[in-house]
Amino acid sequence: MPPKMMGRVSRRRPIGKTYSGEPGQTMIIDAHAHLGSDEVFDVNFTEDTLVASRRANNIQATLLQPGTVHDLAGVQRQHDDIAELCSRFPGRYHGIANPSPHLPAEQYEVEVRRCIEQLRFVGVKLHPLAHAVDPLGRHGRRVFELALALPVPVIVHSGIGIPWADPSLLSPIAEEWPELAIVVAHAGGAVFTAQAELLAARHPNVYLETSWTPGSQVLAWARKLGPQRLMFGSDHADNAAAELAKLRSTGLDDEELLWVLGRTAATVFPLDSSQRP
């Protein structure tokens, strides 16, 4: 691992203090969407489907990850495509970097730094299933260390893909780096909801993205953990309408919906590039 990744950094962004939306405004932010071809799941996430679903559902901002790609050149192309879309729709799309953590250490770091520092992406993804990564292994820890140094949040896939997609494995990381925001994608994937809840209850720097999670579970978490810990995600563009209907019909009050639909994501991710140190 390059020496500059080894140490902690002192310049860190505070978590959860930078929401800049208007009071009372319900801004919808999709914290989990994809653009590009996915080699593992055989899905092609197209721009047309994505953009149409944003328009149809009045989604103001989208955090956009590539599909799963294993080689460096392939993921660079997808990152560039995301950056190009972001530049065509300023403020509407924000990139999330996801090169394979199994790339050589220097390649991984250079590509993530290119995404965050040059393309102005706002986070890093770790996919324990698609990239076959143990979050607590040498290559898994590399993701969190680099994100903390930049500093940006890490989104981690959870649920399908045991043992490494078990949210419990993130507890030592959340404890070791309390100023690193960790977003648990799919909040345990409906199977490991109890583990996701224990993780979030124990670590205030953990947030749950609720795609594919039952609405009743989201409501229970809003009351137990607070809506400030929950964020809407679609994962697939054609799932956005279903996820929004779920959140709007499950019994969340207006204030809770405000947070889950957008305010939480706006506080956790540096969507306004002026927030970036």
Ligand SMILES: [Zn+2]
């Ligand atoms: Zn996804």
